[in-house]
Amino acid sequence: MATNFWSPVRLSIEIATVSGLFVLIIGLFFGKxxxxxxxxxxAFVETLFLLPLVLPPSVVGFLLIVIFGRNSPIGQLIEWIFEQPVMFTWWAAVIASTVVAFPLMYQSAKTGFEAIDEDIEDAARVDGANEFKLFMSISLPLGLKAIISGTILSFARALGEFGATLMFAGNIPGKTQTIPTAIYVAIDSGNMEMAWLWVMSMIGISFLMLICVHLIKS
Structure with a gap:
């Protein structure tokens, strides 16, 4: 029972951590x-960035299958390079989590950067700072609260991803079965004890992360 419980928990944390790292890098870049x-x-570009927030998870999963499936150019290229398709793999779960979590990180990073006084950055440019040094020494420190909040929220969103992951990565125990998909299977099979354990673990982790966001903003 312990093994059955911890396997989805471990996978969920691993997938959310890797996707959170991708989301942080991509979100910071596009936010800046x-x-x-x-x-x-x-407006059109930003709408595309935020679209995964409002699209049904099944639509996101369908689009991922179309883009990365075996019949697509990208999917065929991945299969040629790695000698296996990306669908129904650990990386498919990472991709799905990254897509749905990206809007939260992007919006938080952009909000943090927009709050910085442009005069401060202009003064640094006059003093000879290049864009990378400007970002590392001014933009990043001044927008840090918003960035950390976005990172936590993105991690929580990736941790709780269900629909797109189920469609694109499947529900393979020990490989792609995360906590949300494990809960679904447990309820479907009538194993309410395991379902409750996973539900309580998700509530506990999510609660702690939201508390952290609140403390950062206060």
Whole structure:
């Protein structure tokens, strides 16, 4: 029973951690790029970034299958390089979690960067700071609270991802079975004891992370 309980927990944390790292890097990049910049089509691009927040998980999963499936150019390229398809693998779960968690990180990073006084950054540029040094010494420290909050929320969202993961990565015990999919299977098979254990673990982890976000913002 202990093994059955901990396997989805371990996988969920591993997948959420890796996807959280990807989301942090991508979210910081695009959050900084899109901050205080105006260009034609910006609203369209930002809408695409935020779309996974409102799309049904089944739609996200379907689109991932279309983009990374064996019949797609990207899927065929991945299969040629790694000699196996990406669907129904650990990495498929990471990709699904990354896609659904990205909007939270992007929005948090962008909000944090937009709150920085542009005069401070302009003064650093006048003093000779390049864009990388400016980002590391000014933008990142000043936007750190929002970035940390976004990272925590993104991790929580990745940890709780269900629909897209089930469609794209499947529900393979010890390989792609995360806590949400394990709960689904446990309820379906009538194993309410295990379902309750996983539910309580998710509630506990999510509660702690939301407390951390609240403490950071206060």
């Amino acid at each position: 790029v899109m901050t205080n910049r105006k260009f034609k089509g910006k």
